[in-house]
Amino acid sequence: MRSYLCLGILFCCLAAALNSASAEEAQPYDFYADAMGYDPASGLYTARGNVRIEGEGLIITADQVSYAPDQGIIHGEGSIVMRMGQDRMEGDRLVYHLEEQRGFFENGRLFISESQFRVRGRRIERTGERTYVVDDAGLTTCEGERPDWEITASRISLTLEGYGTLNHGAFRIRGLPALYTPWLFFPAKTKRQSGLLLPEIHLSDRHGYEQLQPLYLALSESSDATLYYHFMGKGPDRLGLEYRKLWSSEDRLTLRLDGLKDEDPTQTAVQEGISRDRYWFRMKQNLAFAGGVQGFMDLDLLSDIRYMDDFKGGTLGFTKTNALFQKEFGRELDPEKEDTRTNRLLLTKTGEVFRMEGEVIWEDAVRRRTQDLQDDTVQRLPRLSLSTRRQRLLDLPLYHVFEGESVYFHRIDGERGTRLDLAPRVYAPFRLGPISAEPSLGLRQTFWHSENPLEETSSGYHTENRLLYDARMDLFTEVYRVFDGGPIGADKIRHSLQPRLTFEYVPDKDQNHLPFFDDLDRIEKKRRLTYSLTQTLTARFKEERPGEEGPQDTYRDYMRFKISQDYDMDRAETRGEKPFSDPKAELSLWPLPYVRLFGDITWSTQEAKWSAYSSGAEITRDAHYFYAEHRYASEISASLHLRGYLALREDLGLLWDYERNLKEKIIQKQDYGLRYNAGCWQLDLIYSDDKDDRKIGFYWTLTGLGVLEHSLDESFLP
Incomplete structure (x- = not known):
């Protein structure tokens, strides 16, 4: 069947190129x-030497051309080339009727620019x-x-x-026939068409030999479907x-459903x-309604927690599903290992000052x-909210915003119950x-109207309320200096220092008697001072750009370093508590255009040691790619991740993706x-x-023809 698939693709290439010629209507031509x-005597016009014929969308060049105006036919010989946009057709001899747009090339060769297809024929x-x-x-390509x-x-x-129809077709490798079909009937459509797609084939310990065969169905101009049959040597087959469905760029839907019937599950x-x-x-949909209302739907329904691991x-x-939705x-799916799957329908309306x-x-x-x-998972059925953008308050030097929300929690x-929360700010x-x-x-x-059927003393719905205020002060500035570029070749380098100081205050208020659905129901007291310092180095280069006069400015970040820490005044007044949070530093370096170094580190003030850190490097140069990252969290986790591609030659390279749990000494992946890349094919x-x-x-x-692949994700490939 694979020979039929490969040979059947020939129609796509010829049809796409020749269809562009069929769309041309008769136009006046210049010689x-x-x-x-x-x-x-013969009524023929002849042209010799650098012959060129031009009409809308068509250019013909040849050594010699004769033209019969009564018949509208061109006869061309010697280095004949016909160009249709970026596509090119050439041959030894051409007979072409300009008005009827029909004719033939002898020893013809066709190059299709978009797909890089090369088509030849003794006669086209x-x-x-x-x-x-x-x-x-x-x-071929x-x-x-x-x-x-x-x-x-x-x-x-x-x-x-x-x-x-295709007669006596063959797939050849270096001129030697590898696959053959005596005759093939195929759809010659340049638009979307239904048919079998290339299968996925791989071997695994869990499922043995596997083949996933897709069947594509073009249902209409705006919708299509793909059916999958997944054969597994070990276990039942999967469908x-x-x-x-695409209504417009803002109104579209994509869904996937797969499953199987396991007649003999283990105990x-x-x-x-x-x-x-x-x-x-799983499904995602964007919806567009009248009046500028937008909708977003996400569905994710799973039969059991092991399904995605068994068929990952x-x-x-x-x-691949997550990459498609992204x-x-x-929007992405919930993490693969998350056993609580989110299903959501969101409607939004945004005005000049509100949402x-x-x-x-x-x-x-x-x-x-x-x-x-027992399932005490909180559902929001529904949540309604209104928020405003920051805007001037009358003619005063004040600005205000507002956030309001009403939710029924189930x-x-x-x-379960309803919560109404109103939060203005000046x-x-x-x-x-x-x-x-x-x-x-x-x-x-905040107001609550709730009940708890599990409490034996519950007397039905009851009402609670809470009134809180909070205050905040932000102080920030920027100090910078510009230096000459020096040895790195830059025109100028800008060094910037951005200190920031923030104080937050929330009064102490007893909230233990209130219903609890999420963090908004328990707002803890706060007297916290947060301070941070951010440094950046930005270089300016003078570069020549094609089509622009004189050197143009380009900018590139060289370094970003931030350090931050909190001071909790309430903890300072509590015996045995340390008021300072663990300071954290973050660093990103770009010493070269193709090199990125990054890391962060946290110091434990309580244990007087480094409690967490991560460091890594990413290098991308020519065909080479290298990524490495090490993460450590004291008493929690330690991991190493290596990923990359090393080009041994222009057409040959090594690739790898390695993850190890250093704490448990387990290889995760x-x-x-x-990889061998010959230009027109790759393995x-x-x-x-x-x-x-x-x-x-x-x-x-x-x-140009597609890919026959195993089930390994190609996302890590460079």
């Missing part, structure tokens, strides 16, 4: 040549408005007379936006569906809540649901010489591979091993 003549003929015939055809791979056929006949699986029907449904690779796996919607939101959130606690445990087991910014000051005062009024051989499964697979890519 240029070194010498031109006319033969009254356009027989009608949408019909073509190519004799002794060949297709490789250069040279003997390409690394090529699809050949004795004859191809096709009708654009219709169907075509999948992907559906996409351990049953105890973990894994049923016979296993599935994962391939197109339907977590990483690319199309700018309104209406939201429904259901947190699906998969473990509690499948194992029949629990399957536990307290700012009074001013300057003290070079220092900017911004004092602000906030007021928060290790992928090692070899990646990869061995993958994590703590649960091992895989051996490959990426085989024919440039």
Whole structure:
């Protein structure tokens, strides 16, 4: 079947190029040549030497051309080249009817710029408005007379936006036939078309031999679907569906559903809540309504907590699905290991000075649901909010903002009820010489109406309220100096110091009797001073840019260093408590355009030692890529992550992705591979091993035709 898939792709290349010619309507043409003549007997115009014929969207050059005006036919010989935009067709002899837009090339060669396809044929003929015939055809994206791979056929006949036939087709490697089909009937459409896609194939310890076969369905101009059949040598087969609908750039939907029926789950699986029907449904949708109202829907429904771990690779796996949603919607899924999956519908309306939101959130606690445990997960059904932007208060030197929220909290087991929260705030910014000051005062009024059915003494719904105020003062400034560029080649270097001091105050208020749904229900007292210092180095270069006069300014960051710490006045007045928080420093360096160094470190004031740190480097130069990061948190975790690609030659390289838990001395992930890139094709051989499964697979890519891949994510590949 693979031969049919590869050979069937030939129609896409020819149809795309030839279709551009079919769209051209008859236009007036201009003729240029070194010498031109006319033969009254035959009625032919002749042109010799640097012949050039131009019409809208079409340029023909040749050594010699004759033109019969009564027939509208051009005969061309010698180095004939026809250009249609960036595409190019050439041959030894051309016969072409300008008005009817039909004719043929002998020993023709066609280059399609967008896809880099090269098509050849002993004769490439356009027989009608949408019909073509190519004799002794060949297709490749490789250069040279003997390409690394090529699809050949004795004859191809096709009708654009219709169907075509291929006779005696073969897939050849370095001229040697590897696959053959005597005849192939295929759809000759330049638009989206239904059909089988290249499969994913890999071997693993867990599932044995696997093949994921996709079937693409073009349902309409604005919607399509892909059906998946996942064969597994060990275990039941899996089915999948992907559906996409596009109404506009702001109104679109993508969903994926896959699952299987496990007729014989293990006893351990049953105890973990894994049923016979296993599935994962995820969907994201953007909605556009009248009046500027926007909607965002996220659904994530999982049959059991082990499903994503059992099927984490391939197109339907977590990483590729998450990357798809991030690319199309700018929103990600919950983390792969998170067993509480968020389902949300959000409606927003934004004006010049306000923003309104209406939201429904259901947190699906998969473990509690499948194992029949008590579920006190908080749901928001719904949440309504109104906020305003900072704006001037009358003609006073004051600014104000407002945030208001009303939420109904629901629990399957536990307290539930409604909360109304109103929070206005006033700012009074001013300057003290070079220092900017911004004092602000906030007021928060909160009401609850709730009940707890699990309490034996509960008498139904009851009402509570709380009134709090808070105060804040921000002081900040910037001091900088500009130096000459010095040895780094910059024109100027700007060194900036940005100190900031913030004081926050919240009075002490007993709130233990209030309902508790989230952190807003317990606002702790606060008398906290936060101070930080940020330093930056920014270089300015003078560079010449094509199309612009004189040198232009470009800027590049060299260094960013920030150190911060808190001082808690309440802790200072409490015996045994240390008022200073653990100071933290963060550093980013770009010593060279292709090098980034980064790290952060935290000092424990209580234990008098470094409590946490991380450091890393990222290097990207030419085809080489290297990333390394080490993280450490005292008594909690330690890890090492290495990822990269090393180009041994222009066409050969090593790639790797390695993660290790240093605290538990466990390898979390290790992928090692070899990549060979011949320009028009590429092969990646990869061995993958994590703590649960091992895989051996490959990426085989024919440039322009697609990729035959294993289930390993390609996200780490450079």
